[in-house]
Amino acid sequence: MEEIKIVNGILVTSQGKTRGGLTIGGGKISGLGDDARLSRARKEIDARGCFILPGIIDPHTHLGRDKEELFRTQCRSESISAALGGITTMMTTARFGNPTEARLAAYRKAKEIGRSFSFIDFKFNAFMTNQKHLDEIDALMEEGVSSFKLMMAYTREEAKQIGLEGIDWGYAYKLFERISRLGPPAMAQIHCEEPEIIHLLRNQLMEKGRADIAAWTESRPSLCETMQLCDAAVLAQALKTPLYIVHISAKESVEALRFFKGKNPAIYGETCPHYLTLQRNPACGILAKVNPPLRDLPDQDRIWAGLGEGTLDTVGSDHVVYLREDKEKGIWKAPAGFGAIGATLPLLVSEGIHKGRLTWEQLVRATSENVAKIFQLFPRKGCLQIGSDADIIIVDPEREWILGTETLQSSADFSVYEGKRVKGKVVNTFVRGNLIVDEGRLIAEKAIGEYAGTRG
Template identity: 40%
Template sequence: MTTHDLRLRGGRVFQHGAGLQDLDILITDGVISGLVAPGTTVAAREEADLGGHVVLPGGIDPHVHLGKDIRVPREADDASLETASAAAGGITSMLVYLMSADPYEQVFPGSAAAMAGNSHTDYGFHFVLGTDEQVAAIPDYVRELGVASFKFFMNFRGDEGKYLGLPGNDDAYMYDLLGRAADAGAMVNPHPENIELVWKLRGQPKDESVSPLEAWYRSRPPVVEAEAVQRVAYFASVTGASVYAVHTSSRAALNAMTLQRSAYENLFTETCTQYLTLTTDSDCGTYGKVNPPLRHTEDVEALWEGLRTGAVDTVGSDHNARHRTAKEKDIWSASAGFPGTGLVLPTVVGEGLRRGIDLERLVDATSTRAARLFGLFPRKGTIRVGSDADLAVVDPNRGTTVRAEQQHSAAEYSPWEGTEIPLRVVHTIVRGHFAVRDGVLSSTPAGTYLSRSRGGAAALAHADTLKEDA
């Protein structure tokens, strides 16, 4: 008889198309080596009881920034603290944006070294592109570095990207980038904002009677985002590119994407936890400054409806560990962005179930869809024999109160401080290793690099062929 490394008993295990099933999970070398009915006789070196908790595919956070300047991870704690934050919230894999104007064959080794041995989750990279040299190197980045998704800041015109060391670009640059990425079977993840509109709005007199977050919203209203989504989606249809709109914040932007999607299918939508939970009325003050800005209740409701229907593909965090001191300023001079990777899965699954959304859709949005879109499926994103044993063991009958000091992040605050989330993460298992056990973080970070060779339509087509073989 085969002897398995580990048997996880007593879980209610999520299975696509079949909901929660009473199954024991067998794991060998970090991979699921069996799914058996409780009571089945099998040999396992070790056993753990999951106590009737719900077992979901480990969360995949498709949108994370690491490093003190949010460009690249450089030091051990850039990786260890923020991936701990993720693991505490049931995330088992994250995709990290590297931002540089240098060729990525020069940037990659340092970032990989900062992550290796320090990451509690598995991790892959997206590259932010800004130079012609980088665009020309897309096929090499896919083939040699295992990166198949590329971000472009549509709002970085003139000196707008200078604070991140990125040059200004225009629509012609984007058009070229989209075509090159399509040819390489990769995906483009645009940051969609029309900065020319922002420039005009910024110059107008400020209404001192509104809250700081509302003032920030008015400087970058939904039309800024929706127009850019519309433009990049149309360019995608012309170039054959796969486009994944990151951090969709507004009903207008979601509608713009839905309209374009009716004519061209390789368009995908990410939102973030903050746009599903916070508004300009939230009491988080300048901690809640982010681009795009927090919106209004009608936008929050439209995004939840998009999650229900599948118009929203994925939920990420746009996590970055901007320190408290960079946020405790007036709204115009505070830094944008905040930590939140640990809240994606508990919020989407906990709040989503409370709203009556199918668990299948919620698992899709927190794990499976990202795995499929970013070339990780079926290794990630599903609980089946042959997949990595990446599991989020959760209790939907207990809640969690958000406390910054329990989030591990170097940021030292949370815009959700004191918020009740209707779900608790009990264990997080990364390739069979308990990254978090009974809420306690492992002292051994076991995450490894995820090399990916396809993104977008090419990745989906590939995942479908594998499905037919299975």
């Protein structure tokens, strides 16, 4: 007899939808298909009127910033917010300690913390800023860290603000070359924004006395993102390096990515929910300061289309917890970013599926299957297959609710989506067969997260 049986739902994969259900045993999907053919189970869940999806894998979060204690508390708080939003695995980084020193010990410590405090599975991406970081790539790979990120946009004061060292294309060349020699699952990641133009425009706007949220967008125009995307794509193609480009925000960047995908199948693009749903001059003002900045309706339309056609591969939240007091420092000094990890699925369902911009199959492809394949977790995760981890969510597509700090349950004390009504809500979340969210409420009493590295 199986442990759990889910019946009367609509199973969704990237290939299509079918009526039926599944069974769970030993933390894995043990049966799949027509309800009448499923084995008996000790517990049965009726998913009538709901969709059964593989759990979301969020490829892009920032927990704890530069403090170990903050990393510990956010492993708990943000994994709960994630689980309520249907996320069963999140990828983050460990920046606590001295980020300019070797990072192996920090990632080992972060693994211990994650296993003790996270309610969902997790995996790490590593920031790369100096030779010490390059020297420990092999050791990090053995720990299951396989993606290595360059923050090209951060130089001068912006780099100091987040505790990183500014880097150049010579360093990027060395990293890409090293990753190419290592082979899969090693992969480069890059935040694309050209810093020198940003520095020039920022100073010009500051001299004019501009301090509004729209000035932030004007200081970081689309061309800065697209220029660096093209540079990175050319380098990756020349060195045969798998490349993952984070948080694409501009229509020109989508077109550039489409061009380079025609030449290099190992280049991948990610966007974020805020580039699909928010524009410059949002009602929440400076709270929505983010890098790259919010843009305009034509950018949104092209990003939705890029997601549907497959030019954009994934959706990541770029979740980072800041408080209102952090954002009160003014547009030029306030930190960039905000928390919204639990809003990804409801926004994609409400603004994408219900408005005809996205299908359920495309949603599964962008939030689960593609992420698992790109980060070498497939088919253990990211799909509904017999033998895969029972990372499963049940979604009521018609349930309406309000996004905000109270409902998202992050440790952030504001939400850029405060008061937004959405249609589509996670009813149940399973992580490796463990039911941790039931009827939209956390029922797990303790953390069950495990490291989802390809090794280690």
